[in-house]
Amino acid sequence: MNQKPLYEQVNPLERMLITLSLMVGVFMAILDTTIVDIVVPKMMAPLSTDLYGVQWVITAYMTMAASGILIVHWLESKIGLRRVFLIGLFLFVFASFFCGQAASLDLMIASRTVQGFGEALIVVSAESLLFSVYSPEKRGLAMGIYGLGVSFAPALGPTLGGYITEHINWRWIFYINLPIGIINFLLAFLTLPHQKPQETFRLNFISFGFVSMFTVSLLIVLSKGQQQGWWNSDFILYMSLISVFSLLLFFLSELLSMEPLIDYSIFRIKEFFVAFLIYCFLLGFSMYQVFYLIPLYYENLKGISTMHTGLHILPMALAIGLSSPVAGMIADKRSEILSLTVATFLYIYSALFIVPKFNYFTPSWSSSLSLIVMGIGMGFFFAPTTTLALKKLGEKTTLGISLMHYIRFVGGSFGTALATNDLQRYMWENFQRSVEVQNHNIVMDYLQGLTSLFPEDKAEAVFYGIQQLYAYSDSFQRTFFSAGLWGLLGSLPLFILLFLYMKRRVRSWLGSMPS
Numbered sequence: 001m002n003q004k005p006l007y008e009q010v011n012p013l014e015r016m017l018i019t020l021s022l023m024v025g026v027f028m029a030i031l032d033t034t035i036v037d038i039v040v041p042k043m044m045a046p047l048s049t050d051l052y053g054v055q056w057v058i059t060a061y062m063t064m065a066a067s068g069i070l071i072v073h074w075l076e077s078k079i080g081l082r083r084v085f086l087i088g089l090f091l092f093v094f095a096s097f098f099c100g101q102a103a104s105l106d107l108m109i110a111s112r113t114v115q116g117f118g119e120a121l122i123v124v125s126a127e128s129l130l131f132s133v134y135s136p137e138k139r140g141l142a143m144g145i146y147g148l149g150v151s152f153a154p155a156l157g158p159t160l161g162g163y164i165t166e167h168i169n170w171r172w173i174f175y176i177n178l179p180i181g182i183i184n185f186l187l188a189f190l191t192l193p194h195q196k197p198q199e200t201f202r203l204n205f206i207s208f209g210f211v212s213m214f215t216v217s218l219l220i221v222l223s224k225g226q227q228q229g230w231w232n233s234d235f236i237l238y239m240s241l242i243s244v245f246s247l248l249l250f251f252l253s254e255l256l257s258m259e260p261l262i263d264y265s266i267f268r269i270k271e272f273f274v275a276f277l278i279y280c281f282l283l284g285f286s287m288y289q290v291f292y293l294i295p296l297y298y299e300n301l302k303g304i305s306t307m308h309t310g311l312h313i314l315p316m317a318l319a320i321g322l323s324s325p326v327a328g329m330i331a332d333k334r335s336e337i338l339s340l341t342v343a344t345f346l347y348i349y350s351a352l353f354i355v356p357k358f359n360y361f362t363p364s365w366s367s368s369l370s371l372i373v374m375g376i377g378m379g380f381f382f383a384p385t386t387t388l389a390l391k392k393l394g395e396k397t398t399l400g401i402s403l404m405h406y407i408r409f410v411g412g413s414f415g416t417a418l419a420t421n422d423l424q425r426y427m428w429e430n431f432q433r434s435v436e437v438q439n440h441n442i443v444m445d446y447l448q449g450l451t452s453l454f455p456e457d458k459a460e461a462v463f464y465g466i467q468q469l470y471a472y473s474d475s476f477q478r479t480f481f482s483a484g485l486w487g488l489l490g491s492l493p494l495f496i497l498l499f500l501y502m503k504r505r506v507r508s509w510l511g512s513m514p515s
Contacts, residue, residue, distance in 0.1 A: 006129075006132040006133050006193060006195065007132065007133050007134055007135045009193060010133055010193060014191060014193075015133055015134070017187065017191040018129070018130075018133055018191050018192060018193070019130065019133075019142075019145060020187070021184055021187045021188040021191055021192065022085070022126040022129055022130050022146075022188075022192075023126075023130075023145060023146070023148070023149050024180065024184045024187075025085065025088075025089050025092075025122045025126055025181075025184055025188065026122060026123055026126045026127075026146065026149040026150065026153075027149040027152075027153045028092070028177055028180055028181065028184070029088075029092055029118070029119040029122045029123060030119070030123065030149060030150055030153040030154060031153040031154070031156065031157055031160070032061070032115065032119070032157075032173075032177075033061070033062075033065075033119075033153075033154055033157070034153075034154040034157025034158060034161070034291070035157040035158075035160055035161040035164075035173050036057065036058060036061070036161070036173065037058065037157070037158075037161070037295075038157065038158050038161035038162055038165065038295070038306055038310075039161055039164075039165050039170040039173055040054050040055065040057065040058065041054075042165055042170040043057065043108070043170065046103070047102065047103070047104060047105045047108055048104065048105065049105045053105055054105070055223070055224070055227070056105070056109050057105075057108055057109060057112050058112075058223070059219065059220060059223045059224070060109045060112045060113045060116065061112040061113070061115060061116040061119075062116065062219055062223065062409065062413065063116070063215065063216045063219045063220065064112075064113045064114075064116035064117045064120070065116035065117065065119045065120045065409060066120075066215050066219060066406060066409035066410065066413075067117075067120075067211075067212045067215050067216060068116065068117040068119075068120030068121065069120045069123075069124055069402050069405050069406045069409070070208060070211060070212070070215075070261070070402060070406060071203065071208065072084060072120065072121060072124040072125060072398060072401075072402050073398045073399045073402050074201065074203040075121070076125070076128070076398045077201055080194070080195045081125045081128055081129050081132075081195055081398070082125075082129070082188075082192040082193065082194060082195055084121050084124075084125040085121065085122060085125040085126055085129065085188060085192065086185065086188055086189060086192070087121060088117075088118045088119070088120070088121025088122040088125060089118070089121075089122060089181060089184065089185050089188060090118075090185060091114055091115070091117060091118035091121070092115055092118030092119060092122060092177070092181065093118075093177055093178060093181030093182065093185065094114070094118075095111045095112070095114035095115035095118060096111075096115060096174045096175070096177035096178060096181065097174070097175075097178060098110075098111040098114075099111040099112060099115060099174040100171045100172070100174035100175045120405075123150075123405055124398065124401050124402050124405055125398075126146070127143075127146055127386070127401045127405075128397055128398045128401050129192065129193075129195075130142050130143075130145070130146050131143070131390055131397060131401075132195075132397070133193070136391075137332055138332055139332070139387055139390075139391070140327075140328040140329065140330070140331030140332035140336060140339075140383055140384065140387045141325060141328040141329050141332055141383075142328065143328055143331075143382065143383040143384075143386040143387050143390075144324045144325040144326070144327050144328020144329065144331070144382070144383035145324070145325055145328065146382070146383075146386070147324040147327070147328070147379070147381075147382030147383045147386065148320075148321050148324040148325060148379075150382055151320045151321075151324060151378055151379060151381070151382050152317055152320045152321035152324065152379075154291060156314075156317045158295050158306070158309055158310040158313050159307075159310025159311060159313060159314050159317065160173075160310065161173055161306070161310065162305070162306035162307035162308075162309060162310040162311075163307055163310065164176070165306060165307075166305070166306065166307045201259065202259050203261070204253070204254075204257055204259055204260060204261040206253050206257070207250055207253040207254055207257060207260065207261035207262075208261055210246050210247075210249045210250035210253055211246070211247075211250045211261065213242060213243075213246035214243050214246035214247045214250060215406075215410070217239045217240070217242040217243035217246060218243040218410070218413070219409075219410070219413050220239050221236055221239045221240050221243060222413040222414060222416070222417040223413065223416070223417070224236065224239075225417060225421075226417065226420045226421055226424065262399070262403070263396060263399060266393065266396050266399060266400060266403070269392050269393065270497075271388050271389060271391065271392055271497075272388075272389045272390075272392070272393060272400055273493075274388070274493045274494065274496075274497050275385050275386070275388045275389030275404070276389065276403065276404065276407060277490070277493045278340075278385055278490055278491070278493055278494055279385065279389075279404050279407050279408055279411065280407045280408075280410070280411040280490070281411065281486060281487075281489055281490030282344070282347075282381075282486075282487050282490030282491055282494075283381070283385075283408060283411060283412070283490070284407065284408055284410065284411015284412045284413075284414060284415050285411055285414055285415045285418065285483075285486040285487075285489075285490060286347075286351065286415065286483050286484065286486040286487030286490055287347070287378060287381075287415070287487070288411070288412035288415035288416055289415040289416065289418060289419040289479075289482075289483035289486065290351065290355065290374070290480070290483055292415070292416045292419050292420075293419050293423070293476065293479060293480060293483065294313060294316075294371070295309055295313065296423070296476075297358060297367075297476050298312050298313070298364070300472075301360055301469075301472055301473060301476055302360070302364055304364065312364055312365070312367070312368040313368070313371070314368075315368055315369060315371060315372050315375070316368075316371035316372060316374060316375035316378075317375065318375070319371075319372045319373075319374075319375025319376050319378075319379060320375045320376075320378050320379040321379065322379065323375070323376045323379030323380055324379040324380070324382060324383060325383075326379075326380075327339050327342075327343065327379060327380040327381075327382075327383045327384060328383035328384075328387070330342075330384075331383055331384040331387050336383075336384035336385075336387045336388045336391075337384070337388065337494075337497060337498055339380060339383070339384035340380075340381070340384035340385055340388065340494060341494065341498055342380055343377050343378075343379075343380030343381040343384065343385075344377070344381070344487075344491045344494055345377075346373060346374070346376055346377030346380065347374060347377030347378060347381065347487060348377075348484065348487050348488055348491060349373070349377075350370075350371075350373045350374035350377055351374070351480070351481075351483060351484030351487050352481065352484040352485075352487075352488070354370050354373060354374065355370075355371070355374065355480045355484070356477050356478075356480040356481040356484065357477070358370075358476065358477065358480065359473040359474070359476065359477055360469060360470070360472075360473040361473075386404070389404060415483070415486070418482070418483075418486070419479055419483065422475075422478070422479045422482050423475055423476070423479045424475075426474070426475035426478045426479055427468075427471050427472050427474075427475035428471070430470070430471035430472075430474045430475055430478075431467060431468060431471035
């Protein structure tokens with residue numbers, strides 16, 4: 001006897017409570033990916049470490065979350081999505097307590113590792129459950145609601161992190177998860193539907209081991225490469241070799257195995273493959289660069305405090321949150337391809353023609369309001385992309401979601417590494433160019449004028465600082481533009497799909513005309 005679809009087993013009130021519980025869990029988990037970035041410098045003294053050491057707090061979380069995502073599909077087949085979500089929520093809240101209590105770097109890294117694994121279970125199971133409890137004609141709305149958490153939470157992180165750091169204590173970015181997480185665990189326990197696994201399969205532990213080694217080593221290279229000096233560092237070189245050989249061994253294991261870790265037939269589904277590429281390049285390589293660069297622009301270049309940086313990012317965050325459900329409804333009523341096209345156009349326009357104009361002299365609130373257009377583009381992005389990816393997957397839905405989130409982590413790590421490298425490279429290129437083209441006589445006259453106000457060594461330091469400021473300002477402009485170019489590259493699969501979609505519509509229109 002065929003089991004009724006999940007969306008037919010729940011009534012509207014149950015669906016609303018399920019949505020609330022899932023979204024609170026997702027919002028809380030994803031918020032931790034950016035809220036911690038803001039307070040990392042505050043952790044150094046309490047954890048008795050330096051900036052290089054405390055960066056492992058972020059790296060440990062990211063690597064474990066990316067690796068954990070790959071086994072959610074297997075866990076679903078064993079215990080069902082309801083239990084996966086509850087276990088993930090429990091681990092996340094449990095680890096949050098120990099993160100807040102951590103008095104040493106080792107305990108903090110261990111706690112963040114468990115927290116990252118909890119996030120992996122939460123984000124994949126929640127999206128799959130949310131997709132299942134809404135009928136096919138309302139799944140765009142469901143993904144719009146989910147996108148509100150995925151895109152609004154990281155944008156809100158700097159604001160909330162800055163407020164907690166300045167007015168309470170940095171440890172409360174972890175403690176705040178405890179009451180919210182406990183209440184949400186009870187709500188999820190009472191409302192999430194019991195879902196019997198549709199199929200069971202064995203986990204290929206060999207392939208999983210190799211792909212985990214590849215993921216961990218790759219993310220360490222990308223997050224630590226700039227800090228360690230890339231190929232000048234033996235550590236980065238060894239980790240790169242481990243990453244390459246782990247990937248080769250993973251592919252060999254998959255070819256030889258009777259039960260591969262991943263069902264590769266999923267990539268034959270055109271819509272999923274296109275959405276997968278868009279997630280990797282447009283979201284990961286481009287949008288994640290912008291998410292990374294904007295707080296740095298306000299804090300490091302404009303010299304604004306952490307709290308005020310968050311407030312300047314808030315208009316963009318609100319635009320993301322408000323437009324995400326709207327994009328989902330448009331995708332349901334019209335076409336996710338058209339909705340995604342609008343999102344891509346708004347984002348690419350902002351990334352190439354608005355944000356690259358930001359420099360040191362741009363008024364802070366003017367730049368903040370200009371980011372609203374980009375926020376609408378980002379808000380319109382997630383729902384149609386996800387609906388496009390999942391609508392033909394059927395029983396492969398959880399696998400598809402896992403792969404999408406995995407490539408989000410990997411692509412986002414590449415994007416962050418690119419932004420870090422480009423920002424430093426462009427700064428020194430700009431600085432060197434300014435030294436080469438400046439008129440020596442004018443510089444000496446300027447320095448002579450400064451020596452009437454400062455001692456000679458301080459006058460030279462002031463002039464050097466001005467040169468560096470201009471170079472840094474130009475570097476942000478060039479890096480923002482480079483991020484936009486990656487977005488343009490990432491949108492190419494969409495343009496191909498849009499062309500095929502319009503071709504079908506024209507043929508349909510011509511076929512319906514009376515002869």
